Amino acid sequence: MKWRVTVTVRLKEGLNDPEGRVIGKALRNLGYAVDGLRVPKCFEFELESERPEEEVEEMCRKLLANPLIHSWEYRIEPVS
Amino acid sequence: MKWRVTVTVRLKEGLNDPEGRVIGKALRNLGYAVDGLRVPKCFEFELESERPEEEVEEMCRKLLANPLIHSWEYRIEPVS
Numbered sequence: 001m002k003w004r005v006t007v008t009v010r011l012k013e014g015l016n017d018p019e020g021r022v023i024g025k026a027l028r029n030l031g032y033a034v035d036g037l038r039v040p041k042c043f044e045f046e047l048e049s050e051r052p053e054e055e056v057e058e059m060c061r062k063l064l065a066n067p068l069i070h071s072w073e074y075r076i077e078p079v080s
Numbered sequence: 081m082k083w084r085v086t087v088t089v090r091l092k093e094g095l096n097d098p099e100g101r102v103i104g105k106a107l108r109n110l111g112y113a114v115d116g117l118r119v120p121k122c123f124e125f126e127l128e129s130e131r132p133e134e135e136v137e138e139m140c141r142k143l144l145a146n147p148l149i150h151s152w153e154y155r156i157e158p159v160s
Contacts, residue, residue, distance in 0.1 A: 008122065024125065026143055032135055033128035042088065042122040045104065048113035055112055063106055 002079040003052045009041040009065040009072045041065075052076050082159040083132045089121040089145040089152045121145075132156050 011017050017038050024037030043064055049055050053076060060072045091097050097118050104117030123144055129135050133156060140152045 020123075023123065023143070027125075027139055030139075030142060032139060034139075035126045035128070037123060037125035040122045040124060042120045043100075043103065043117060044120060045107075045117035046115045048115070059107055059110075059112060059114075062110060063103070 001048070001050065001052075003047045003049065004077045004079050005043075005045055005047050005052070005056055005074060007043040007056065007060060007064055007072060007074045009043075009060070009070050010038065011040075012069055012071055015069055046079060047076075081128070081130065081132075083127045083129065084157045084159050085123075085125055085127050085132070085136055085154060087123040087136065087140060087144055087152060087154045089123075089140070089150050090118065091120075092149055092151055095149055126159060127156075 020037045020039045023039065024034050027034040027037070041064075047055065056074050056076060060074070061067055065072045100117045100119045103119065104114050107114040107117070121144075127135065136154050136156060140154070141147055145152045
């Protein structure tokens, strides 16, 4: 069966996100009252699988994220 | 009023996404039947604003995306 998968990988709470800090500062300099800007890493793909949750969790641990510094979440929807 | 904003910036349809191609290939080499992997750019932040949609649209045009090559979408939710 075919699935549409969206994975979001975030730095764990408290870890420094320099890219987010710079972009947040640039937006404030443009006059927007932005706070706490973070730049998570996103992945969107289609997956042919009989056990999609298990496979996506494996992909995150093996390749898409670093369990030491990242947390992740995913959305898995059937492709019609 | 305070809002929680999530912006997703994607390369327009048909444009080359080399990072996505490499990651998709790596996942297939690990044995996953992954197809069409893309790596959109995501931004998550809080915004203090009386006209959040207008401001977020401006931010995308001015800084977060390049209208020539990107499309974008955003989700804006009130912070309780």
